[in-house]
Amino acid sequence: MIDPDAWPAGDCDAARAIRAHDWAATALGPLDTWPEALKGAVGTILHAPIPMAIVWGEDSIQICNDAFDEKIGGDGRACVGRPASEVWADVWPTVAADVARVRAGESAVEREDVRLARRSGERTEETWWRCSFSSVPDARAPNGVGGVLFVAVEISDRVRAREDADRTGARLRALVENLPHLVWQSRDEGRWTWASAQWIEATGLSYEASLDLGWLAAVHPEDRERVREAWAEAGRTGRLEVSHRLLLADGRTRWFQTRAHASTPCAGGEREWVGSSSDIDEMRRLQDQQKLLLGELQHRVRNMLAIVRSIARRTGETAQDAADFGSHFEGRLNAFARTQAHVARDPRAGLDLEYLVAEELTACAAREGARVTIGGPKVQIKSKAAETLTLAIHELATNSVKFGALAGETGAVAVVWDVEREADPPLLRLTWRETGIAPDPRRPAREGFGTELLRRTLPYELDAAVRYEIGAESVLCEIVMPLNRRTLA
Structure with missing residues (x-):
């Protein structure tokens, strides 16, 4: 007790x-x-x-x-x-x-x-x-x-709880610092309260200079008004989304996509916004290139249809009958198609002149060897010019196989070219020469599609000067054309 x-x-x-x-x-x-x-x-x-x-x-x-x-x-x-x-x-x-x-x-x-x-x-x-x-x-x-x-x-x-919050904050900071985006926080109307290290490094603006509306200094002057309008709209919708250019610290200008969402209102009734700006410059360039390619494709399709119509019309004007039309039309269309197949692989690369000549001679059953000689410096012809030049070579090769040097056993064909670089602009001089031709009574007496192509189309399309002479035992075609923006790839 x-x-x-x-x-x-x-x-x-x-x-x-x-x-x-x-x-x-x-x-x-x-x-x-x-x-x-x-x-x-x-x-x-x-x-x-x-x-x-x-x-x-x-x-x-x-x-x-x-x-x-x-x-x-x-x-x-x-x-x-x-x-x-x-x-x-x-x-x-x-x-x-x-x-x-x-x-x-x-x-x-x-x-x-x-x-x-x-x-x-x-x-x-x-x-x-x-x-x-x-x-x-x-x-x-x-x-x-x-x-x-x-x-x-x-x-x-x-x-x-505070340590957990600190660890969570540290993880979030690590996440933000490793994101490939420019992250920031803002109040209403785009008045920034925080900017990430990525933003500061990318734009060269200091943390203090980026706060409030200071970040607008990094927006391209032509895009600032549109960005302000996007923030005004975001005030009504609670969501910001706008594409604009940024002036970067290294002197470049690149396109960015800026997105943000508003959180619940904080003290004073204002909302807190968390947003990011993502580099979309490559995507924009690809989109622009896609539009350009689409426009080029539409243009080329219209041009191809016009060429096909022209080939069909001119072949029909000189054909003796349906079989003759079909034979010539198919050959010319195949020559045009061969050029298109090569151009489609790389529209900007153009076509190698030696490849163009050799392919047409091969396609017309002529083989380079004792009877066929091809040679000249490397020249890349722009795709549009290559289409016209291919048809010209095709006509010369076809006529040679049917009626000229390659129709008999004794004839020979030489296709050579050179570039006169002292001229302004430089000139391509291509010479087609056939020798050892046996007389053929089937040779057409009147000019056909091929002659018209050489004498009229080449000068019109390529500013070319054409000399075309058909003798009893020889054929000479000399094409002199400027190598300029229209013709040289």
Whole structure:
């Protein structure tokens, strides 16, 4: 049974520990010699629900309540009657300075985020506390301060939440910093509050210069009004999407796609926007190239149809019958198709002149060898000019196989060319020469499609000067054409 006259009264663990402790063996002395200030302070903390302790005297002897012993504890032994430097061995180097400040005269000192290791059997848990230290007056003590009242409030959950938030923030920052986009935050009307490192590096604008509407300085002057209009529209829809050019730090100008969404309103009713600007310059160039190619395709299809109609009409005008029309029309159409097949592989590369001549002679059953000679410097003919020149070579080769040098056993064909580079523009001089022709009574007496192509179409299409002579045993065709933007690839 507890002695009703014993002090401190009560049946809590701390009261029993105080009554049972051998205080005579400490600097505080027996309980009945304690100053009233100390007894009053102990009576105040014993039944408090939060961890509280008294650190008294020069030896900093500790007296604590049950909440302190339970939640903070120490090294597994009782906290009552031992020096605080032993109980809080892990953190005493930190809090000792605060205790000293209170003993020196400061009424109260507070410290945030004191880290303590809470031990429970074999298990140790890291905890965090907000600690306050206030003076306990005692007229007999130096400076009138007998001890220090220590109050601890656990803030472990708050610290862990903050650390989780910091880790999440760090992960988000790492994510943002590794994105291939320029990321930013803004208030309504495009007034930026934050800009990523990618934006600063790409545009050369400093962080401070990019805030509010300063980022507009990096937008191409011709696009700024459109960007402002997009922000005005975004104020109504809650979504921003606009394409514009940015002036980059390296002097280039590139197209970007800027998108942003508004979050819930923040203080003052304004909304927070999170957005990014993505480089779409290559995509824009590809789209422009696609439009150009589509236009070129449409133009080439119309041109091809016009050429086919012309071939059909002119072949029909000179054909003797349906079979003659079919034979000539198919040959000319095949020559045109061969050129198109080559051009389609790379429309901008043009056609090699030697390839053009050799392919037409081969297609017309002529083989380069003892009877066929081809030679000249490398010349790349633009695709449009190659179409016309191919038809001309085709007509010459066809006539040679049917009625000329390649129709008999003794004839020969030589196709040579050279470039007169001293002329302005340079001139291509191509000579088609047939020799050893056997007279053929079937040779048409009147001019046909081929003659018209050489004498009229080449001068009109290629600005060419054509000399075409048919003798009894020879054929000479000399084509002189300028190598300019229309003809040279």
